[in-house]
Amino acid sequence: MTTYSGPATLILADGARVTGMASLGTNNRGNLNGWSGTFRPNEVSTDIRNATEGLQLELPYDQIGEVAVTGVRKLLATQVLMSLVGRGPAPF
Structure with a gap:
């Protein structure tokens, strides 16, 4: 399993960029096309x-992967944790 944990930027469909922290991992041994994880945005908005x-999802060094949100969970009054599933090759 390959993993990444650190800063990331979520790029929304309209091009807006949201910074935060990601924790990602590949799902299958040796198969980098199956990956998922979580993203905690620094600021929360309706978008x-x-x-x-x-x-x-953009990682440092311009590594980008397509993602879909499978769930959003409230952590604190001002924070959420987004569950993500990757599409295509893992960017880490």
Whole structure:
């Protein structure tokens, strides 16, 4: 299993960029096309809460992967944790 944990930027369908922290991992040994994880945005907005499709996750060094949101869970009054599933090759 390959993993990544650190800073990331979620790019919304309209091009808006949201910074935060990601924790990602590949699902199958040696298969880098199956990956998923979580993203915790630094700031929460209605656009973030409603984001589901047409998203990209950018990691440091310009590594980008397509993602879809499978769930959003409230952590604190001002924070959410987004569950993500990757589409295509893992960017880490």
